[in-house]
Amino acid sequence: xxxxxxxxxxxxxxxxxxxxxxxGVGFNTxxxxxxxxxxxxxxxxxxxxxxxxxxVAWCQPLPHSDQRSLGVEFLEMDQFERHYLEDYIHMQxxxx
Numbered sequence: 001x002x003x004x005x006x007x008x009x010x011x012x013x014x015x016x017x018x019x020x021x022x023x024g025v026g027f028n029t030x031x032x033x034x035x036x037x038x039x040x041x042x043x044x045x046x047x048x049x050x051x052x053x054x055x056v057a058w059c060q061p062l063p064h065s066d067q068r069s070l071g072v073e074f075l076e077m078d079q080f081e082r083h084y085l086e087d088y089i090h091m092q093x094x095x096x
Contacts, residue, residue: 001027003072006038006053017043022086024054024073032068033059039072045088052077 002012019026025043033039033056043050054072061068077085 001025001044002042003027003039003054005033006040012040012042018069020045020085020089022074022082022089024057024071026069026071028062028067028069030067033070035059038075041072045085048081048084050077050081050085052081 001017002014004010004012013029013031015027015029017025017027020043025041035056035058037056039054039056041050041052041054043052052074053076054074057071057073059068059070
């Protein structure tokens with residue numbers, strides 16, 4: 001996935017998500033991003049790229065690391081993209 005701070009002229013940063021739900025996404029990064037900061041997201045889910053707008057819910061340092069763990073709450077998402085994500089999550093939870 002990729003993200004950048006909404007309203008700030010910056011390039012997207014590439015990260016790997018470590019969890020996703022219909023409510024938000026989690027990932028690790030080297031940057032501190034303050035809670036409540038709005039983010040533009042690009043999330044690769046199978047053959048599609050979703051473009052939700054999110055807000056940092058929390059940012060915590062990872063022990064014994066120079067990285068931080070972020071939780072991002074989805075604020076805005078296209079209805080079609082939301083249904084696609086719901087179907088993907090349902091498919092993943094019913095795999096086993």
